[in-house]
Amino acid sequence: MTLHRAISPAVAVRRLSRAFGDRPVLHDITLNIPSGQFVALLGESGSGKTTLLRALAGLDDDARQSGSYSVPKNVSVLFQDARLLPWLSVIDNLTLGLRRQDAVQAAQSMLDSVGIGDKARAYPATLSGGQKQRAALARSLLRNPDLLLADEPFGALDALTRLKMHDLLLRLVERSRPTIVLVTHDVDEAVLLADRILVLRDGVIAEDHRVTVPHPRRPSHPDFEDLRRRLLRSLGVETEHI
Amino acid sequence: MNDMTRSHGGTLLDPAPGRTGKTTTSNRLAPGKLPRGLQLAGPVLLVVLWEAAARLGYLSPHTLAAPSTAIATGFEMFADGTLLPHLAASAGRAYAGLFLGVLAGVVLALASGLTMTGEALIDGLVQIKRAIPTLALIPLVILWLGIGEAMKIFIIFTAVLVPVYVNTHAALRGIDIGHVELARTLGLTRSEFIRNVALPGALPGFFVSLRLAVTLCWTSLVVLELINTQTGIGYLMNRARDWGQTDIIVVGILIYAVLGLLSDAAVRMVEARALSYRRSIGS
Missing domain, CATH: 1.10.238 (Recoverin; domain 1)
Incomplete structure (x- = not known):
């Protein structure tokens, strides 16, 4: 414990819960993200991934009612619509x-x-x-954000443009290495970009994967394919034909 | 999927030779953009029918003067200098009221749209004012301000204020929530937010209100110029009624129509410049 205290995480979430009316969206989330880590948040619609991101972005005024979280001072948000x-x-x-x-x-x-x-x-x-x-x-x-929060930033782009944007993003953050939380529903995108993939299900972090596929990542790499398959299955997609 | 869209697009873009344009327009569900000048087809047709009816004797000059007669009378009045002082007097009243009304409307809308205190104090009052017909205020305003110019300008002012306030306020309140979030994540100060986000966002709403206001200021004027005045287009028209001069009445109506169109066109021109950022490559 004392050993780890030296490197305090960039993002620390402690027992964060969030409900809209009677509907619980986040349930008792605890999460540490070390500085410089690229995290992808995967989950089906309504799994709470955007809610978590909005809380971290400081856009949810009621998020601090239960639980706590800390983020670096310099946070930047990338929205799905370029805004x-x-x-x-x-x-x-x-x-x-x-x-x-x-x-x-x-x-x-x-x-x-x-x-x-x-x-x-x-x-x-x-x-x-x-x-x-x-x-x-x-x-x-x-x-020059210490934390970049991205809410499906490439979701509305066509497939070719999306590939170019992935490349661009990786290239641009290579040197400054901000901590990144990317919300996405695209499994390939997550495996391609992230160091770590969290799967949100019903408001809890159901799975936490390290991505060990070496860069530059190719979908043909056996580890890539294996992780992709497992993630798709955990999101409820049977992958026999994909 | 890709192939389907491409071949579909191909047929639309490359119509058979000789039928250029025909295919696209006939396939359209929404009406296309009207060619320039055709917006006036209706009014021109009306004037032609009206002139024809007068010439063929269906329309007695006692009922309604022919447009040509009215235009001739108008030129005559303009040439002998009887028209201009009346026009100037009317324009002075209308635009003084317009200026004050727009100013007050915008100031109130800003106060009410950007602050909670303003909303609490102002919005209800203006909504009540909106429910009261402007002309119903005339007796009271006469008691306060007399029957002179001040009363007329004040009535126009109150008439103009309401639509300016309502539209500008609605535009400020209807600000895109996404833009507010963006402003928060960019760490904008309140004044940066107002200058760069709230005001530009409300500008289209303001222009809608301005187009209403420039015609509204003339509308109220006719009635007001019935009351104790020796000048103004409204006065001319009412005197003409006493003498049965339908040509002068038509001159007055035409002046209102032309002024309304010109004012509207002027506002639209300014609007097009101010909102030029809306133009995308395609349009």
């Missing part, structure tokens, strides 16, 4: 609320690194879904 303000240009969306001297230059270079440097002055309405999500990712990473 860019339509009346601000892309670069103004990135710098909004950003308190640093070189905000504009930093935003521009971040846009360059997500591959939409030429869209800085464009309005979000003129961007494709993938470009919007790139801008949102740039906005999040520009803040």
Whole structure:
């Protein structure tokens, strides 16, 4: 115990429960996430994964009524819809609320690194879904978060764009290594990206998997396939034909 | 799935030669965009029928002057300088009331839309005011402000205030909850939130209210210019009624119509500029 105290976890959740009205959504969740770990939260719709993420993001004002949780000071959230303000240009969306001297230059270079440097002055309405999500990712990473919370950020993208975004995300967080919690319903996405996969079922963490598949991960790798199969089964999908 | 959508898209994009456009429009369920100028088809048709009826003797000048007669009378009145002072007097009243009403409407909407105290104090009052016909206030306002200009401007002011308040307030209250969450996660201060999120978000609602307001200010004016006045379009029309001059009455109606259209067009122009961010590549 004393040995572990030196490295305090980035995210610590203690006995967190949450109900909406009579319907319990999270039940007595206890969870430690070490700094720099990439965690994927898997679960069916209604399993409570988004609720947990919103609590960590500080968007759920009633979440502290039972249990407790601590997160780093600098948290950034990536939403499923890119959530860019339509009346601000892309670069103004990135710098909004950003308190640093070189905000504009930093935003521009971040846009360059997500591959939409030429869209800085464009309005979000003129961007494709993938470009919007790139801008949102740039906005999040520009803040050098210690914790990046992502709520199905690639769920609304087409399959090809999603693959590119996976690659981009891994590349961009390689150096800064923020702690990441990614909510997803895509098993492949989870196995491809995460160091650790938590399966939420009926408001509890039902399974906790380490992903040991070496990077770069290929779906053809036997460990990849095996983990994918087990996860799908635990989510109630029989995988004979998949 | 992919193949299906592609082949479907192909037939829509590449109609048979010579039938270009025909296929797409006939397949459409919702009506397409009206070509420029065709929005005026209805009004033009009405004027043509009206003119024809007058020329063919179906419409006596005592009932209704022909549009051509009215336009001729209008030009005459404009040329001999009788029209302009009345127009100026009316415009002065209407736009003074409009300016004050929009200003007060926006200020009240902001106070009520952005603060709980404001909501508690203001919203109920404006909703009550909304239920009272503006014209029902005239007797009381005459007692307070007399029968001069102040009374007329005040009535227009109260008439304009209501739609401006209601629409702007609704837009502020109906702010996208997702944008509020975003603002929280970005750690915006309250003033940053108001400037960058709340106000721009309410702008479309404000423009709707402004379009209502620019026509409403003229509507109230006609009735008000019945009361103790020697100037104004409404005064001209009422005097014309006493003399049976239907052409002058029509001139007045046309002026209102033209002013209404022009004001609306002006607001839409400003709106299009202010909300230009809505234009996506496709539109």
